[in-house]
Structure formats: structure tokens, C-alpha cells
Amino acid sequence: MIKNKIAHPRIAAQDEWLAARKTLLEHEKEATQHRDRVNAERRRLPMVKIEKEYTFEGSNGSVTLEDLFDGRIQLIVYHFMFDPEWDKGCMGCTGYVDSLGALSMLNDRDTTFVLVSRAPLPKLEAYRLVRGWSVPWYSSFGSDFNYDFYVTLDEKVAPIEYNYRDKAEMERKNGPNSMQAEGHGLSVFFRVGNDVFHTYSTYARGVEGLTNAYSLLDVTPYGRQEDFEDSPSGYPQKPTYG
Numbered sequence: 001m002i003k004n005k006i007a008h009p010r011i012a013a014q015d016e017w018l019a020a021r022k023t024l025l026e027h028e029k030e031a032t033q034h035r036d037r038v039n040a041e042r043r044r045l046p047m048v049k050i051e052k053e054y055t056f057e058g059s060n061g062s063v064t065l066e067d068l069f070d071g072r073i074q075l076i077v078y079h080f081m082f083d084p085e086w087d088k089g090c091m092g093c094t095g096y097v098d099s100l101g102a103l104s105m106l107n108d109r110d111t112t113f114v115l116v117s118r119a120p121l122p123k124l125e126a127y128r129l130v131r132g133w134s135v136p137w138y139s140s141f142g143s144d145f146n147y148d149f150y151v152t153l154d155e156k157v158a159p160i161e162y163n164y165r166d167k168a169e170m171e172r173k174n175g176p177n178s179m180q181a182e183g184h185g186l187s188v189f190f191r192v193g194n195d196v197f198h199t200y201s202t203y204a205r206g207v208e209g210l211t212n213a214y215s216l217l218d219v220t221p222y223g224r225q226e227d228f229e230d231s232p233s234g235y236p237q238k239p240t241y242g
Contacts, residue, residue: 039218040230047190047197047221054145056138057121065145065189066196068138074111074220075189075196078207079151081182082117082124084141089117089127093184096211097133105213109225113216114138118146118182149201151183163203186210190221 012020054065069075080097081090097115106113114136117124121139128137146152150161160167162183185203189196199221202210210216217224 036228039223042200042219043221043223043229045199045221047199050189050196050198052144052148054140054143056116056140056143056145058136058138059121059125063138066191066194068112068114068136069189069191069196070112072107072110072112073191074109074222075191076106076111076113076216076220077116077187077189078113079146079149079183079185079187080115080117080137081151081184082119082127083182084119084123086119087123089119089124090182090184094131096184096207097131097135099211100135101212103135103213103216106216109217109222111217111220111222112136116140116145118152146182149185149187150203151185153181153183163206186219188220 050065056063056065056068065075068077078093078096080093082093103113115124116138118140120141124137124139128135140146144157147154147158150158153160153162155167160170162170163185165173183203184207185201186207187198188200190199191197200219202219210219214224223229
């Protein structure tokens with residue numbers, strides 16, 4: 001007998017619970033099937049060639065966007081909020097990196113994951129040391145990268161846009177003071193030879209579930225590279241590496 005007055009689910013007999021659970025299971029299967037359809041639609045997004053040269057600073061010096069791939073064909077960039085004037089990174093982004101699972105599967109499937117922030121590299125390195133992270137982290141300080149991918153908002157540099165809403169739409173939705181200088185997001189890039197293409201970006205709550213290897217692969221053109229996935233036209237389901 002539960003005596004203490006706390007909120008809790010309704011108490012039922014086993015047979016009633018089982019019937020309700022089976023109904024929920026059907027709904028969970030529907031959600032999984034819908035997610036598979038959305039993932040397939042995402043794999044079929046067209047891609048846009050990156051024409052601008054971006055330079056980043058990493059632990060091994062100055063590198064290009066192509067260098068961030070580390071020889072692989074897919075690149076996932078998490079846009080970590082860290083303004084150059086800050087001494088610490090965004091706490092929400094910090095929580096995101098803390099929640100990342102083992103990502104070795106990404107490398108096994110020709111995909112690289114990195115963090116990119118606008119703060120200078122010494123601040124990033126110092127913060128990474130404090131947090132005990134091993135994820136590669138690069139500074140985009142001095143480049144247009146953050147502005148071009150809409151995670152640094154400054155009308156003096158580029159028109160305001162975040163999560164595919166322009167300034168007027170953002171003000172209507174969230175009020176006139178809703179726009180911050182720094183935002184978070186995640187972008188995916190694909191490499192064909194020496195050419196780099198942008199395939200996908202997501203922002204705000206679209207990022208929060210992308211913390212394990214499977215969910216991160218789901219936002220790439222090649223997906224999980226599993227038998228259950230249908231293969232987008234124009235490239236193999238399971239790419240041949242080499």
C-alpha cells in the first residue's frame with residue numbers, strides 16, 4: 001500500500017498493464033518507422049558545394065575545412081557556443097558534449113566528428129582540459145564559418161537567421177530580444193575528392209538527441225550503412241572505402 005502522497009502513475013492489475021503496454025508498443029513501432037522514413041528523406045537531400053576557403057586553428061596548427069575530415073568522406077561539426085569574450089563554454093553545449101557516447105563507430109564508417117567554436121584556441125584547449133574531453137576541437141576565430149552557418153548572429157556581418165527563421169520570424173515567435181550573438185547547431189559535410197559539400201544542418205532542439213553514434217550517422221548521407229536502410233540513388237548502400 002502506497003501511503004506517502006507523491007505523484008505516480010495509476011496503479012493497475014498485470015493484465016491491464018500488459019494491454020496498455022501492447023498498445024503503446026504499436027505506437028512506438030509507428031514512431032520508429034516514421035523516423036526511418038525521415039532518415040531516408042534526409043539521406044536524399046541535395047548537397048551544396050562549399051566555394052569559400054575556411055581556416056581553423058587546432059592543436060596541430062592551421063587547417064582547412066577539408067582537413068577536418070581527417071581523410072574520411074563524411075564530417076559532422078557540432079557548433080559549440082563559445083564567444084571569444086567568454087572564459088567558459090555554454091553550459092548547454094557543455095552538457096551536450098558530456099552526454100556523448102562512444103563514437104568510435106563513426107570512424108569505422110568513414111565519418112569524423114569535431115567541435116568548432118569562435119573563441120580562440122587557447123580558451124578552447126583550457127576548457128577542454130578542465131572538462132577532460134578528447135573530442136577534436138577547432139577555433140573558427142577570424143573566419144566567416146560561424147556566420148555562414150548561422151550560429152553567430154551579427155547583422156553587421158550577415159543577415160540574421162537561426163533554425164531557418166529570419167529576423168522577422170524570430171521576433172514574431174520569441175519576441176524582439178530573443179536573438180543571441182551565439183547559437184548552437186550541428187552541420188554535416190561530404191567530401192568528393194578535394195571538393196567539400198554541405199549536406200545538412202540542424203539547430204535548437206534538433207540537436208539534443210544526436211549524442212550517440214547511431215543517431216549521428218542518421219544525419220549523414222550514408223546513414224548507418226546497415227542492411228535495413230534503403231540506398232539513396234547515386235551511391236552504394238555500403239560504400240567501398242579506399
